[in-house]
Amino acid sequence: MDPIGPRLKTLRSHHGLSQRQLARKSGVSNATISLIEHGRTDPSMGLLKRILDAMGVSFADFFAAENRPPEKFFFASDELSVISSGPISFRQVGSDLSDSQLQLLHERYQPGADTGRSMLSHDAEEGGIILQGRLEVTVGDQVRVLSAGDAYLFNSRLPHRFRNTGSEDCVLVTVCTPPSF
Amino acid sequence: MDPIGPRLKTLRSHHGLSQRQLARKSGVSNATISLIEHGRTDPSMGLLKRILDAMGVSFADFFAAENRPPEKFFFASDELSVISSGPISFRQVGSDLSDSQLQLLHERYQPGADTGRSMLSHDAEEGGIILQGRLEVTVGDQVRVLSAGDAYLFNSRLPHRFRNTGSEDCVLVTVCTPPSF
DNA sequence: AGCAATTGTTTAATTTAATAAACGATTCAA
DNA sequence: TTGAATCGTTTATTAAATTAAACAATTGCT
Numbered sequence: 540m541d542p543i544g545p546r547l548k549t550l551r552s553h554h555g556l557s558q559r560q561l562a563r564k565s566g567v568s569n570a571t572i573s574l575i576e577h578g579r580t581d582p583s584m585g586l587l588k589r590i591l592d593a594m595g596v597s598f599a600d601f602f603a604a605e606n607r608p609p610e611k612f613f614f615a616s617d618e619l620s621v622i623s624s625g626p627i628s629f630r631q632v633g634s635d636l637s638d639s640q641l642q643l644l645h646e647r648y649q650p651g652a653d654t655g656r657s658m659l660s661h662d663a664e665e666g667g668i669i670l671q672g673r674l675e676v677t678v679g680d681q682v683r684v685l686s687a688g689d690a691y692l693f694n695s696r697l698p699h700r701f702r703n704t705g706s707e708d709c710v711l712v713t714v715c716t717p718p719s720f
Numbered sequence: 721m722d723p724i725g726p727r728l729k730t731l732r733s734h735h736g737l738s739q740r741q742l743a744r745k746s747g748v749s750n751a752t753i754s755l756i757e758h759g760r761t762d763p764s765m766g767l768l769k770r771i772l773d774a775m776g777v778s779f780a781d782f783f784a785a786e787n788r789p790p791e792k793f794f795f796a797s798d799e800l801s802v803i804s805s806g807p808i809s810f811r812q813v814g815s816d817l818s819d820s821q822l823q824l825l826h827e828r829y830q831p832g833a834d835t836g837r838s839m840l841s842h843d844a845e846e847g848g849i850i851l852q853g854r855l856e857v858t859v860g861d862q863v864r865v866l867s868a869g870d871a872y873l874f875n876s877r878l879p880h881r882f883r884n885t886g887s888e889d890c891v892l893v894t895v896c897t898p899p900s901f
Numbered sequence: 902a903g904c905a906a907t908t909g910t911t912t913a914a915t916t917t918a919a920t921a922a923a924c925g926a927t928t929c930a931a
Numbered sequence: 932t933t934g935a936a937t938c939g940t941t942t943a944t945t946a947a948a949t950t951a952a953a954c955a956a957t958t959g960c961t
Contacts, residue, residue: 583763584765
């Protein structure tokens with residue numbers, strides 16, 4: 540496993556707590572916290588949970604991300620990578636999302652553009668906000684035409700479809716977690 | 721967290737393994753596996769990891785929160801819930817995100833609006849695309865002024881700040897996973 | 902200066918987890 | 932009906948985590 544000691548230490552300092560303060564809040568001895576942070580002991584799950592609880596962090600949160608921060612934070616408009624062209628164009632924020640949990644896209648649907656029905660098996664979640672034009676969105680057995688300012692949010696396991704039934708381009712910002720491609 | 725014993729037991733049977741088979745694969749005694757499944761012992765992290773490794777399951781997977789799909793998928797423009805008003809206004813897609821991994825916002829910064837420095841302790845990731853106006857974004861020790869079409873993407877653990885240094889409103893779509901509030 | 906209250910670390914003692922081995926209960930084959 | 936092999940559980944022993952207490956170093960207050 541990866542060193543949880545340093546992770547715990549930075550988490551503690553981010554909360555502005557000393558080893559002894561955290562020890563009091565969690566009911567764990569300060570010695571144990573020191574030993575864990577230095578990797579000199581293999582803490583039990585129950586003990587680790589008491590420590591994380593004291594800082595309001597769940598196991599899911601703590602183990603969720605071993606993803607290092609991306610070195611590139613800002614993207615000029617012309618730096619957005621074009622993923623696909625044709626009747627539907629995607630402009631993605633960031634080029635390599637292998638370390639990222641977030642896929643942010645600027646999309647444009649030409650009149651008549653249609654994704655077709657897609658059923659994604661992986662457990663993801665996606666949403667979007669319409670900026671311009673109209674878009675017909677199908678999720679499960681529900682269908683709705685959204686226009687500028689409207690939005691959607693659903694679990695990607697559900698079958699879904701996007702279609703521009705209007706006569707003008709439809710522009711929207713979408714997001715997916717984790718990235719779908 | 722919830723009792724890991726029953727969860728581990730169902731995971732094991734789902735993999736078609738007996739206690740002893742799993743014991744051999746993981747290098748852990750079968751007695752220990754029985755004790756864990758019955759909650760009669762508090763396993764150490766290293767031990768639990770060996771068991772999960774034998775089944776190809778990561779901590780993140782094991783503790784990943786089971787998120788049920790939201791029953792509401794579509795949101796009309798005037799249904800976006802206004803989270804905060806003042807110099808910065810947030811319009812959020814969805815009202816209750818407790819089951820969601822995705823927080824999608826339509827934001828408007830008035831001239832001079834400033835979030836101040838914020839250091840979030842939870843491990844999240846956030847991004848956004850500028851639609852209108854200009855916004856000064858600070859991440860770590862980097863600063864950049866973004867304008868329409870530009871974007872950002874970073875890990876929320878890093879200290880960051882948003883500021884509208886221009887003379888007109890700045891409009892953007894942002895996303896955060898998991899939700900920050 | 903000094904005293905008091907912190908900080909993080911280390912060590913001996915204690916509590917607890919982890920193992921090896923035995924247990925009774927099944928199943929299947931001879 | 933045996934015997935062998937498996938299953939999950941329980942117990943005595945061993946190994947390791949956890950603690951309490953003392954350690955040296957630092958900070959702030961008088």
